[in-house]
Amino acid sequence: xxxxxxxxQEAPATNPLVLRPAPQxxxxxxxxxxxxxxxVALAPxxxxxxxxxxxxxxxxxxxxxxxxxxxxxxxxxxxKTESTISDxxxxxxxxxxxxxxxxxxxxxxxxxxxFVAIIMTKELFGGLGRxxxxxxxxxxxxxxxxxxxxMTTFAPPSIALxxxxxxxxxxPLAPTAEPLSLLELLLGTHMGVLGETSxxxxxxxxxFLLVRPVVTWHIPVGYMGTVALxxxxxxxxxxxxxxxxxxxxxxxxxxxxxxTCPATKRGKLVFGIGCGIITCLIRFFGNLNExxxxxxxxxxxxxxxxxQLTPNIPVGGEEIMAERRRARRAKGGEGHE
Amino acid sequence: xxxxxxxxxxxxxxxxxxxxxxxxxxxTAEFETVSMPVxxxxxxxxxxxxxxxxxxxxxxxxxxxxxxxVGHADARLTADIFSPVSGTVKEIRAIHYxxxxxxxxVVIEPDGEQxxxxxxxxxxxxxxxxxxxxxxxxxxxxxxxxxxxxxAKMNTDLSSIDTWLVNGAECEPYLSxxxxxxxxHPDTILEGIKACLDLSGVPKSLICIExxxxxxxxxxxxxxxDDPRIDVYELPARYPQGASRVILRxxxxxxxxxxxHLTDVGxxxxxxxxxxxxxxxxxxGMPLTKRRLTIMGDAIANPMNLEVYVGTQISEIxxxxxxxxxxxxxxxxxxxxxxxxxxLNVPIVRQNCGLLAFGVNxxxxxxxxxxxxxxxxxxxxxxRLSPIDIHKAYLARDVAALDRxxxxxxxxxxxxxxxxxSKQPLVQSTRLGRAMLRAEQRKxxxxx
Numbered sequence: 001x002x003x004x005x006x007x008x009q010e011a012p013a014t015n016p017l018v019l020r021p022a023p024q025x026x027x028x029x030x031x032x033x034x035x036x037x038x039x040v041a042l043a044p045x046x047x048x049x050x051x052x053x054x055x056x057x058x059x060x061x062x063x064x065x066x067x068x069x070x071x072x073x074x075x076x077x078x079x080k081t082e083s084t085i086s087d088x089x090x091x092x093x094x095x096x097x098x099x100x101x102x103x104x105x106x107x108x109x110x111x112x113x114x115f116v117a118i119i120m121t122k123e124l125f126g127g128l129g130r131x132x133x134x135x136x137x138x139x140x141x142x143x144x145x146x147x148x149x150x151m152t153t154f155a156p157p158s159i160a161l162x163x164x165x166x167x168x169x170x171x172p173l174a175p176t177a178e179p180l181s182l183l184e185l186l187l188g189t190h191m192g193v194l195g196e197t198s199x200x201x202x203x204x205x206x207x208f209l210l211v212r213p214v215v216t217w218h219i220p221v222g223y224m225g226t227v228a229l230x231x232x233x234x235x236x237x238x239x240x241x242x243x244x245x246x247x248x249x250x251x252x253x254x255x256x257x258x259x260t261c262p263a264t265k266r267g268k269l270v271f272g273i274g275c276g277i278i279t280c281l282i283r284f285f286g287n288l289n290e291x292x293x294x295x296x297x298x299x300x301x302x303x304x305x306x307x308q309l310t311p312n313i314p315v316g317g318e319e320i321m322a323e324r325r326r327a328r329r330a331k332g333g334e335g336h337e
Numbered sequence: 338x339x340x341x342x343x344x345x346x347x348x349x350x351x352x353x354x355x356x357x358x359x360x361x362x363x364x365t366a367e368f369e370t371v372s373m374p375v376x377x378x379x380x381x382x383x384x385x386x387x388x389x390x391x392x393x394x395x396x397x398x399x400x401x402x403x404x405x406x407v408g409h410a411d412a413r414l415t416a417d418i419f420s421p422v423s424g425t426v427k428e429i430r431a432i433h434y435x436x437x438x439x440x441x442x443v444v445i446e447p448d449g450e451q452x453x454x455x456x457x458x459x460x461x462x463x464x465x466x467x468x469x470x471x472x473x474x475x476x477x478x479x480x481x482x483x484x485x486x487x488x489a490k491m492n493t494d495l496s497s498i499d500t501w502l503v504n505g506a507e508c509e510p511y512l513s514x515x516x517x518x519x520x521x522h523p524d525t526i527l528e529g530i531k532a533c534l535d536l537s538g539v540p541k542s543l544i545c546i547e548x549x550x551x552x553x554x555x556x557x558x559x560x561x562x563d564d565p566r567i568d569v570y571e572l573p574a575r576y577p578q579g580a581s582r583v584i585l586r587x588x589x590x591x592x593x594x595x596x597x598h599l600t601d602v603g604x605x606x607x608x609x610x611x612x613x614x615x616x617x618x619x620x621x622g623m624p625l626t627k628r629r630l631t632i633m634g635d636a637i638a639n640p641m642n643l644e645v646y647v648g649t650q651i652s653e654i655x656x657x658x659x660x661x662x663x664x665x666x667x668x669x670x671x672x673x674x675x676x677x678x679x680x681l682n683v684p685i686v687r688q689n690c691g692l693l694a695f696g697v698n699x700x701x702x703x704x705x706x707x708x709x710x711x712x713x714x715x716x717x718x719x720x721r722l723s724p725i726d727i728h729k730a731y732l733a734r735d736v737a738a739l740d741r742x743x744x745x746x747x748x749x750x751x752x753x754x755x756x757x758x759s760k761q762p763l764v765q766s767t768r769l770g771r772a773m774l775r776a777e778q779r780k781x782x783x784x785x
Contacts, residue, residue: 017667017677019677023673024666024675026703026757027758030760031707034709087706089709130707258712259710263723312723313721315720316594317743
């Protein structure tokens with residue numbers, strides 16, 4: 001496409017008019033601004049994590065963000081391509097990865113997680129927009145599998161509403177854990193990884209993302225709604241299920257990752273519901289305490305299929321789409337929805 | 338198509354195509370129209386419409402009067418071209434547009450007398466066939482920018498048409514020409530509509546106006562109050578409400594099937610200025626020789642709504658409006674769908690709506706980065722297409738995918754490119770992909 005720069009140089013001095021295909025204007029929203037908005041949305045939760053877990057939390061966040069950005073920069077240098085760190089997507093991945101680990105995690109493990117996220121999950125698949133799985137999720141899962149003890153050793157929060165006696169304890173979802181009050185879950189004054197403790201701070205960021213708008217409601221509401229409904233059916237407290245573990249963080253900030261979620265709003269709703277179902281299956285029947293990361297990863301893998309089955313129906317293409325659906329049904333194959 | 342019945346409210350909520358908010362920049366909206374004096378030169382291209390180009394009907398050194406036939410073609414789809422001035426034909430030469438298209442043009446040197454051609458008199462119209470016949474000799478085409486000959490649009494079976502839509506949306510930023518027509522000439526607009534309804538038997542007409550033009554809505558509603566067939570419909574002020582498929586969907590809930598026309602679903606759509614010109618033509622018999630342009634941009638010292646003679650060169654108009662020397666970007670039309678110009682000696686033709694000139698601070702589009710799959714293009718496409726997939730299919734020259742994605746339904750509004758945060762050339766690819774798809778479809782038809 002005709003870029004403006006070369007044309008301007010080629011044009012003779014007597015006729016410097018720019019030739020460019022329409023449209024001549026474009027919105028001020030760029031990738032950089034979107035990622036900046038995500039960082040702003042995560043700010044309340046970042047502050048909350050430092051308040052609760054102190055200087056260690058700050059160190060983990062700085063290491064994670066720093067090494068993610070550094071890995072991306074080095075990768076671009078290695079590939080001799082223009083550096084992409086200014087789009088801030090690596091910083092978002094770094095912050096999300098930090099939110100997924102406990103404040104006590106040794107910093108070299110954080111760097112390993114950042115390597116898995118940025119190099120192995122994102123850049124090896126072509127960089128921003130081309131990765132099939134959420135980098136921070138894969139980083140978290142890698143760390144949880146490689147360093148299971150370190151990843152489940154939590155420091156007590158500085159503010160505690162109920163007495164805390166053990167330094168090493170599982171998440172509130174673990175069967176052995178003491179039950180927590182809803183207020184504690186909302187404020188995050190309990191043990192857990194950095195970013196998933198305070199649901200309130202995360203929800204505040206969600207409102208900001210909806211207003212900007214950076215994300216639509218479809219995935220978070222589909223995800224959390226499904227979990228609430230299934231919890232109710234399983235006879236568990238829906239609020240407790242919603243507010244515990246990484247659900248709010250995952251549903252709002254990780255499942256909504258652009259490159260790893262479906263394209264249409266219908267597809268996003270299906271994706272969110274799917275995440276909710278898998279999370280509940282893992283939580284209620286599985287051996288793991290926490291199912292958010294795995295459920296998002298599983299659904300990431302299904303995105304191409306969801307995209308195929310949930311296209312938008314063009315205005316004027318209604319009959320053609322209906323015919324295609326009928327033809328697909330007649331073939332007997334993918335009867336969906 | 339199955340949506341024709343049903344309550345108005347339910348219909349609206351379920352189908353409304355919302356569009357996007359783009360800064361309107363319509364600072365000249367309340368500027369009264371200024372008439373430009375007769376220019377030094379008139380350049381009349383022989384194609385100022387959709388259809389077959391005209392053949393020059395005049396010779397070099399021949400004298401012409403205002404309203405005299407200059408170009409005509411014996412074709413199924415065409416529109417005559419008339420002289421907007423009295424003067425002498427200087428030459429007939431080739432002109433070249435910035436989009437690579439060339440055309441033949443009759444160049445007239447005005448004598449400043451503006452003597453009207455003796456044959457000009459109000460047409461005798463008794464029935465719909467005679468209206469169509471009269472409009473064949475009016476030079477009136479779709480003045481919203483499409484340039485589709487008005488007579489040809491009407492020349493169809495009208496028995497199934499239940500709504501005569503009049504498009505006063507004017508959703509392109511900057512432009513106010515249709516708005517000025519509604520404010521300054523509501524009488525001829527309504528005369529045109531009434532004549533068309535009377536003669537065609539179409540039961541109702543809706544004048545569709547974006548709700549950022551409350552004065553026009555109020556004025557036309559008031560003036561049309563005595564005719565129960567005519568009503569004003571308020572559209573949301575969101576781009577691209579003026580696109581024909583969008584306006585049809587939002588007003589009637591119907592959608593035009595792929596490859597079909599508005600008439601297939603019982604509607605006709607004319608631009609509001611086109612209807613006004615029809616009313617004026619029926620009153621005076623003077624063919625279309627002038628048009629209003631919104632002249633704006635940061636290089637223009639005196640932004641205005643300017644009535645120019647069709648065929649006036651861009652350079653003369655820019656001079657008249659006090660354009661700073663050496664503009665960097667000159668756009669004919671609006672910023673979303675207009676075309677940039679590389680030569681300023683090309684003329685304004687009858688379907689042009691605006692002329693924008695920008696200096697160094699003009700609109701610049703930031704550079705392209707990697708697609709982040711944010712699906713903004715998909716969420717905002719007024720036709721609910723998938724622009725990014727069409728873009729990829731075009732880059733892969735995959736005609737089968739372009740067909741599956743129905744790239745030919747695109748209305749080229751440019752919303753996808755506007756909202757894209759990584760600034761992908763989405764509508765640009767779709768235009769090229771659509772051309773590729775159409776070429777392939779023609780080839781397939783030829784083989785059969």
